[in-house]
Amino acid sequence: MNHFSQPTVSKRPFPEELALALGTLFEDRFSVSEAMRAHHGRDESSYDPMLPDAVVFAQTTEEVAEVVKLCSNYDVPIIPYGTGTSLEGHVLALRGGVTIDLSQMNQVLAVHAEDQTATVQAGVTRKQLNQEIKDTGLFFPIDPGADASLGGMAATRASGTNAVRYGTMRENTLALTVVTADGRIIKTGTRARKSSAGYDLTRIFVGSEGTLGIITEVTVRLYPQPEAVSAAVCSFPSTADAVNTVIQTIQMGVPIARVEFIDESAVRSINAYDKMSLPEKPLLLFEFHGSENGVKENAQTVQEIAAEHNASGFEWATRPEERSRLWAARHNAYFAMLQMRPGGRAITTDCCVPISRLAECILDTQADCEKNDMIYAIVGHVGDGNFHVLMMVDPHDADDVAKAEGINARMVARAISMDGTCTGEHGVGLHKMDFLVQEHGPAAIETMRALKHAFDPKNMLNPGKIIHW
Template sequence: MTTASPCEPLLAALHALLGERMSTSEAMRAHHGHDESCHADALPDAVVWPHSTAEVSAIACLCSQHGVPMVPYGAGSSVEGHTLAIHGGICIDLSQMNRIVAIHEADLTATVEAGVTRMQLNRELRHSGLFFPIDPGADATLGGMSATRASGTNAVRYGTMRENVLALTAVLASGEVVHTGTRARKSSAGYDLTRLLVGSEGTLAIITEVTVRLYGMPDAMSAAVVNFDSVTGAVDTVIQSIQCGIPLARAEMLDALTMQAVNRHSRTDYPERPTLFLEFHGTADSVAEQAAMVGELAAANGGGGFAWATRDEERNKLWQARHNAYFAGLQLQPGSRCVATDVCVPISRLSECIEATYADLRHEGMQAPLFGHVGDGNFHLMLLVQPGDEAAMAQAKAVNHRLIQRAQGMEGTCTGEHGIGIGKQPYLAAEAGTHGIAMMRAIKLALDPAQLLNPGKIFSY
């Protein structure tokens, strides 16, 4: 695997192509060599800002000719080290490729450049009666969300990026441009190259355009916050709601410690108990019916204190508090970094997995905020570590290791939405198996034989 640094001829060629949209300054390299993870910073040798697929193609051609790694970059919000240039090379920042190419309202699709963020797209759609539902919390780019197969709070109703990306334009390591998929709602034409690239974490191609599904804005939307005596009661309410066929739009669980952090950070006054954040979409009558049914289930599971939000500003405030849970959790130990976890298990095993995780934390004498997208069996444990505290880091990694083994033992996965990146590589082999890893390597080498695209991510070569 090459670890070549850019040579002067390559840097000169990139400057000739891009002018001031190429930088080797320490500040820019440092900014792009850092993410939200606990992994050590790793700076690229240079950063470039293309404005078109043609420019990305030209950059890839030059890097390929000189044997220099390329690291795609979106908003820098990853938590598994996806954008860290661990082998140096050129960081390709796609944030200035932020044009909305087309919105086809009648077909419920939109085509955007990779640097368009989810909030930017929804602002453009606000007068159309349509919206894009995938909401990972951070205002991530659509290219980055595709590359990491992101999901988030709406996944229980609308699915993940895997279900909502119809077509892609991408640039291979050689500089060749490929177009996968169409705007048709389904296809049986050959290998599903779109799904191959969605979730590939920039290791197979650089995504430059994305065509996504849109959805009609519901006639009525209602959100609720309800607290419980126990985490098990909260989780069981969601599971029973799904089993009863209630079409929850969002179902988020925050434990008592997370609610304490949220109250401090967002200046809210929610009860500091295990809490569900719920949302219902549909007609006014159906939303009322869904809410009543969930209310009955919640009451039977020790839930009470329903607080409702029906106006947009109320709902937005409620969900902003939920989205701030990660940053709120960090403030429980100011200056700390987070060993992020995001296991996902079959929903029937979710309560069991969470309770076993709490038992492990008690055994270790640790406290850690726990929250997650319980409607699809995905939850996060925030293991907070002060930089330089090697003993605490080792303890956090050991807890995470046991959590992942626990989830995989329940026929779950080591990552429900963050991706593999650097941090989850040791667990991918157990999940995919020897032959599965061999197949992945074969695909990687077929598309990127010199291993220049985001090298060192997903698995070692």
């Protein structure tokens, strides 16, 4: 199945009794309107919309549990929804059902500054959390680009630009509150930094994309705000020079906080979109966190490494407004790159490989795009071996779409052959289900399927995602 196509599934009529019960319980927080359903029937993927039959706005864990119990009585599918920023069709209602919108569950429940932890409802976004804790001297570092909800970030095992230093949601989620498929409320983990008590349910639910349970509360790690922050940007004559700079930097153990690769096409798009004047060459964007002296020493080391790889225009951005402008441009890269083909639609994908194979994987992917005359751009959180490819296609041209899907399939096969993964942070959703089999093998997929059957025997929770039932 390619992007833009809707899978063939059987949808049962939505029970009138269930609609009446939900309407009575939630009143104006329950909707079956076309506009509301359409809003929740799409995400940032390029799939055509797939609408739920109804939408409920929950405000507490107990309300989520009530919805799940009611839906279970009628065997109606349930799709958790945070901010709708997923990229692989995670929130699409393949079989209709009820979308539970968690955006009104937006309370920061507790901040324990002395322990460097915070507990939030699932609808709290990363920017909201950082705004509320800014006076504590702490911050939450996971930054996937979009202002995603913490519940959604845990469900998709999100990471982003800071992962090279601070890790992903897997490392930074300490505990969860989850509603199971039969409406029970369970808590996984504690605020303790480690535990040997029983199965690690927290890690099972982190990355499960709403298929095993609905995350309603998240306890996360916080970090001290760095004493000094500095950013730098430099250009290179080739992609190989840029990526090899990153590889050498990581192998030397330089503690960079962020390092982003932006290829020539993406730089050109960013310049046009954000009215910037970056050299239209492959570019690296660095950020350093630490003490004043430590930041200077690390930055100097990276500058020397970059010079060995023919870097030019090494420029510093030490003032907050300068850094913010650079990172805003990076975060806007997706929207900037959409302008490469007016009227076209984007197929976005990612993979992740061991750092030593990164240059080879990116260069081979670029060559494949060029060979197929694809309009494309590549950006990446290359400090941890993760890069993203955006391909602009004519959605009405089946051959054009097929070319892009072929490039994607070969990129994934290439990454897996290098002992990498089919997705570093997008997640599986709809689009990467078959790649998951390719990566893990049938026996591992059967083990995942056994988990799904055990946790969700009716296949109610976000059905049709990650693995085939």
